[in-house]
Amino acid sequence: MRAHLPISKAFVKLGNYLTDFCENDNDSFSSFNETLVRAEQQNGWFTRENIIFALRQWSKLLTDENLSQWLSKYDFQVDNAPKVIGIVMAGNIPLVGFHDLLCVLLSGNKVLAKLSSNDKVLLPFLADYLIQQEPLLAERIEFTEGKLENFDAVIATGSNNTGRYFEYYFGKKPNIIRKNRSSVAILTGNESNSELEALGEDIFRYYGLGCRNVSKIFVPQGYDFDAFYKAVFKFQDVIHQHKYANNYDYNKAVYLMSDFKILDNGFLVLKEDEGFSSPIAALFYSRYDSLEKLRNQLSEQEEQIQCIVSGEAQSGEVIFGDTQKPRLDDYADGVDTLEFLLQL
Template structure:
């Protein structure tokens, strides 16, 4: 397929994704969406719809897709077997790796996460009429395989270390846990803080692009954060999330630590980039240079940074953390370049 045909096909596929989410908003169809929700307590209807729609927006942004595809050579005629060990922390989060592999002309040897077994197969079945050659180049595996040429694997910090050892003789991209940070300014408006709430609470904070650490200026009125995050108070009615809130409230109480209580989350003064579900870390700064130094020292643990101002380099605007473009790569490792170089 030539690039213009690919761009149009991706746009048509995005429309199919949106048809699926629109149907799911009122019924328990498509069946794959329904099964995904039943199988994983964190995959609520809201989260499945949000993730699939975000992917639809990503692949239908035709100017960005055209520019993205133009950066790489035409797919090689001889396909390599790419083992894809996919994550399952948020719905269909591994789709970008699958898409890159297939658009690069390779075969996708997919090891689905046990937490996300239904959505990506549905997406690829839906893609068959637009990309019929993908059918023969897509294979699913219950466990790890030995017959492959390269691997892209995502997991926890512990499993990433195991992957590095296990796949040490193969070309590879290995990803581990990362989190995201945000910088708040005295000049930020209420609307920007409300959008920051989306970056924190979407998908219950389980994604690597979810903000778990917020930098605020010294003396900043934290009540502004409490007010801005109220639209997400509905999370207290989700048992899995509410249980985490209750647990960590008790845990910190027993340890004599007193985070601020937002009634459905805890705002804890701590500069760790990783925070548990229902806990938000914050740290005060008196100079933006402090934040820049922190970013430099912790870049291996940070997926993205959110800021309403253009003061910390390559940041996304509030409310955009969960809507990456097709040319934005996890861990800032160019997956398409890796695949083109095999």
Template sequence: MTQKQRIDAFVALGKLLTSDGEKIERVLRQASIKNPWYTLDNTRKQLQALSLNLTTEQLTNWVTSYPIVQSNKTVGLILAGNIPLVGFHDILCVLIGGFHAQIKLSSDDAGLTTFVLDELITIEPAFAEKIQIVDRLQQYDLIIATGSDNSSRYFDYYFGKKPHIIRKNRNSIAILTGTESPEQLKALGADIFDYFGLGCRSVSKLYIPRGYDFNLFFEAIEDFNAVKEHNKYANNYDYNKSIYLINGDKHLDNGFLLLKEDVRLASPLATVFYEEYEQLSQTVAQLKMQTDKIQCIVTESTIETNIPTFPLGDSQCPALTDYADSVDVMAFLSEKK
């Protein structure tokens, strides 16, 4: 395949993913039954976000920034399953770069990745010899593995001798100044509640100026209250609330989200931690020391940091160049071709 053929195939895939076809609807419904976290709304939202990047212009501009690659090497991919199709960007990088992909799916994947790849092969049959879904990786040349801090130690042990990208836990944060409009705070609600807060791009921590009025925040996110109707989310909300009440932990509660003052970045599901600040510059300096724990920052402020930063509401819609953990996968592949 030429690079243009690969691009054209993914452009066609992008159009298919946002079509109203009966086949796609059936697959999405089956996935929502296999994995209740993969609701129809969330999966459709992910398909829409992915398709926005799958245009001829964007894909062409993206890949032309790297040496043209046609490699016989195989990249082993260990994918996460915390949100629908979370590993798609890694697959895209490997295939658009001309490599073979040997893919170990998460048990939570619910058939979505297999469906998408089957459709890609239908569009461009030449991809059939480039894609292999396996239960166990073997005879691979490079590794890209995504997991937790615990699983990363396992990955390091077994795959560390091969050229690799191994990802650990990361969380995203929001920095507020108190001058945000109701519309901007509502947009922040999407950063928190999309995919039930299960993604590494989901905001789990707020930095707020001392004396911040949380009523403004709670009023702005009220439209997200339907999240409580999801049984698994509600169970987490009720559990964490009961723990805070039993322990006498100070917290705020609007009926579907808990806010707790805490210095940690990673909060439990249905909870967002917060931390007050006096000087924004001091907070930014503190965050620079935790760069390896932060996926991205959302804020309306202009701050100086190497951590990827987005306006409120944009954390869940990364562009092609917004690589997980800020590790340029295409550059990695180009160097190892």
């Protein structure tokens, strides 16, 4: 039996548990509900709706079929001694570090995780559940508050600034260091209303805080934004989240005082800007002349881009509405985490 199989079974049980929770929330889940309440109290961006969305995506992924199909592509060595893998987790969206934990454990290694202060309660709860299903994991999962020490390799996720810090401290060990990335969408003007509504999901899910959220759109010359604004109007309630509203008010005020030309519908500011990473409650856009030239340009800038969304969804692109529904083999920054771990 390959070393990862007992652990894989524990994740399948976790997937079933998450499915039951998302579909049949009742008194038997009181401790999990309390955990969700604490997560929202700790981080105002983590609304129950968004946490449930994240849990539901994982419940769909953690099936025996999905895990087996994913793992079948890799060569697992039974006799490899477990190595300690330090994981520095981000906390921008709920459970954003879960995939790294999954990869480390399935590769037969040990997790030494430093949680983000913004996401400190959800992952330990799920880890406790996994340990209940497979006691072996009690020796394979450790969370630390302090400095990462005594590890064999590291996976660290942060900003461009923290990335330089990570490279300084972790550069001598095998590592995956992730920095800022943004997601973009290509519009042609031929999108249906349902496609533009789906794009709204890519923009507004998690309030736009994820690297897979669309923060920039490319539109053809002469593009009329009326259809876009009409389609995303269904997301208007986002403005009732006070943290989002504060960002909307601030960024709109900054743009107006700076005499930038903007478009505005009361909850989303559109600004023409060559950058990829727009602030919360704003969306950058640029105009293009040729789709071929645009895709060539984006190819040259691929190190800044997490997802490209389009109606055509050419190779490597994502269809509208699916940016926050990654597959198990959708690796952050395009680096195969599991292969990295198996080569250690």
